[in-house]
Amino acid sequence: MVTVNIPTPLRKLTGGQSRVQVRGTDIVGVITELEAQFPGIRDRLMDETGELKRFINIYVNEEEIRALQGKATPVAEGDRISIVPAMAGG
Amino acid sequence: MGKLVITRPVYEEIVAHARAGYPLEVCGLLSGRRGIADVIWRACNVAANPRLDYEMDPQTLLKQFDFEEQGQEMVAIYHSHPESPAYPSATDALRAYYPDSVYVICSLEDADRPVVAAFHMGQGDAEPIAILPSDVERVRGRADLLMRCFQAAGGRPARYELYTVADEQRISRQIVEVEEVEVEISPG
Numbered sequence: 001m002v003t004v005n006i007p008t009p010l011r012k013l014t015g016g017q018s019r020v021q022v023r024g025t026d027i028v029g030v031i032t033e034l035e036a037q038f039p040g041i042r043d044r045l046m047d048e049t050g051e052l053k054r055f056i057n058i059y060v061n062e063e064e065i066r067a068l069q070g071k072a073t074p075v076a077e078g079d080r081i082s083i084v085p086a087m088a089g090g
Numbered sequence: 091m092g093k094l095v096i097t098r099p100v101y102e103e104i105v106a107h108a109r110a111g112y113p114l115e116v117c118g119l120l121s122g123r124r125g126i127a128d129v130i131w132r133a134c135n136v137a138a139n140p141r142l143d144y145e146m147d148p149q150t151l152l153k154q155f156d157f158e159e160q161g162q163e164m165v166a167i168y169h170s171h172p173e174s175p176a177y178p179s180a181t182d183a184l185r186a187y188y189p190d191s192v193y194v195i196c197s198l199e200d201a202d203r204p205v206v207a208a209f210h211m212g213q214g215d216a217e218p219i220a221i222l223p224s225d226v227e228r229v230r231g232r233a234d235l236l237m238r239c240f241q242a243a244g245g246r247p248a249r250y251e252l253y254t255v256a257d258e259q260r261i262s263r264q265i266v267e268v269e270e271v272e273v274e275i276s277p278g
Contacts, residue, residue, distance in 0.1 A: 008191065
């Protein structure tokens with residue numbers, strides 16, 4: 001199991017939970033498991049082409065997956081995944 | 091109108107951070123308990139063009155989870171407007187991904203009279219549209235973004251209609267409602 005930190009904008013979908021446990025061997029698998037438990041969450045993370053939305057950052061422990069293998073980044077037992085929408089503007 | 095309570099030391103530190111970063115935008119987080127912001131976390135602005143934009147660095151972004159482990163909560167996200175008013179810009183509205191959070195803006199438009207104001211921004215879903223309205227304006231510094239804004243009393247935008255144009259056939263519109271939040275400074 002891996003632990004997934006859920007940011008405040010997505011907690012309406014997780015029943016208010018800020019941290020959930022899921023199974024998965026990579027980020028795609030984690031998102032699939034999240035969707036199974038919390039329907040609708042995948043559409044908040046992925047666009048219609050199946051890619052991560054530009055403003056969604058996902059960290060495995062403290063490394064952003066775009067610097068690793070993207071949505072194919074493997075995850076291991078005990079890893080901490082953090083989903084973090086960008087804080088940005090102008 | 092909702093209310094945000096900031097302690098005096100945090101308020102002064104927001105202004106100090108904005109001044110230290112001038113003419114670039116600065117950003118950070120405010121944390122606290124029971125809705126009172128009593129701790130400030132300066133972030134690094136990692137935007138490609140920090141004179142016009144801000145983007146919070148990853149280490150600070152991840153702090154939102156640490157706050158909760160320490161019995162605190164993320165109260166607000168702040169950034170500065172070195173040369174424009176303390177009001178959300180179209181880019182602020184486009185990137186308001188935390189609808190339940192308060193966005194604090196410190197303006198140094200009048201360097202001798204900094205202004206700190208706070209807002210909620212609620213984004214609707216982006217929807218495809220067939221025709222671009224004729225009265226849209228281009229957003230400064232953004233080749234891909236046009237807008238219309240609708241003003242409330244006092245002439246300040248209360249709603250943005252944001253239009254992104256991918257090509258002539260693919261236009262999408264997103265409506266963002268802006269609600270001002272009263273700022274109360276507590277002695278701290």
